Amino acid sequence: MKGYFLALEGPDGSGKSTIAKLLKEKLEEDYKRPTVLTREPGGTKIGEEIRSILLSTDNMEMANRTEALLYAASRAQHVEEKILPLVKENNIVISDRYLVSSLAYQGFSRGLGLKEVMDINLFAINGFYPDRIIFFDLDSNLGLKRKFAQKEGDRLEIAGEDFHKQVYLGYKEAIKKYPAKVKIIDASASIDQVLKSCLEIIKEDLNL
Numbered sequence: 001m002k003g004y005f006l007a008l009e010g011p012d013g014s015g016k017s018t019i020a021k022l023l024k025e026k027l028e029e030d031y032k033r034p035t036v037l038t039r040e041p042g043g044t045k046i047g048e049e050i051r052s053i054l055l056s057t058d059n060m061e062m063a064n065r066t067e068a069l070l071y072a073a074s075r076a077q078h079v080e081e082k083i084l085p086l087v088k089e090n091n092i093v094i095s096d097r098y099l100v101s102s103l104a105y106q107g108f109s110r111g112l113g114l115k116e117v118m119d120i121n122l123f124a125i126n127g128f129y130p131d132r133i134i135f136f137d138l139d140s141n142l143g144l145k146r147k148f149a150q151k152e153g154d155r156l157e158i159a160g161e162d163f164h165k166q167v168y169l170g171y172k173e174a175i176k177k178y179p180a181k182v183k184i185i186d187a188s189a190s191i192d193q194v195l196k197s198c199l200e201i202i203k204e205d206l207n208l
């Protein structure tokens with residue numbers, strides 16, 4: 001048994017957290033593989049504190065570079081304190097978002113540049129790249145509609161339709177520029193179908 005680090009990526013409302021929970025159930029019940037779910041920003045005590053700064057609607061004056069560095073800081077703590085030790089102990093770790101989110105949101109949509117944001121993130125993750133990245137491909141409007149049906153928007157979610165259109169384009173650009181380890185699935189399909197597509201990818205990677 002080997003550890004495995006999977007990052008789920010995609011726009012707000014694309015179903016990543018629902019699928020993450022279902023994947024954990026399947027992997028543990030059917031394949032007896034201990035699986036830990038985590039998320040970004042957050043995942044550790046320090047990361048969750050950074051998350052509340054990032055998502056608070058009290059912090060509308062936050063500069064784009066501050067935003068990018070805080071996401072990267074949360075990620076650095078996450079890797080060192082949580083993901084890396086768990087993977088070393090042969091767990092499967094599934095993170096709801098990882099560095100491609102920063103490329104799409106901060107690099108592209110906020111306009112900081114894909115390469116610039118990749119550079120600060122490479123520093124943050126210290127070489128710890130995912131074994132697999134699954135991109136949940138879903139039109140940004142549909143995603144936001146799903147989100148606002150569930151709860152009020154946070155600072156990023158209320159950034160406007162144009163911002164989220166840019167996020168979607170940003171994901172496409174990021175994946176084109178950095179295709180390593182990325183597989184794309186159609187996230188407009190049913191939950192069952194999306195789950196099946198993700199499981200197929202994981203099973204193939206792990207020879208399950």
Ligand code: TYD
Pocket residue numbers: 012013039040041055071097098099101102103105106154156157
């Ligand atoms: P998320 O936890 O997916 O939101 P929710 O819990 O509401 O589903 O992420 C919070 C927001 O942070 C989301 O709008 C995407 C954004 N984000 C970035 O802008 N850059 C990043 O690097 C990450 C990880 C998230």
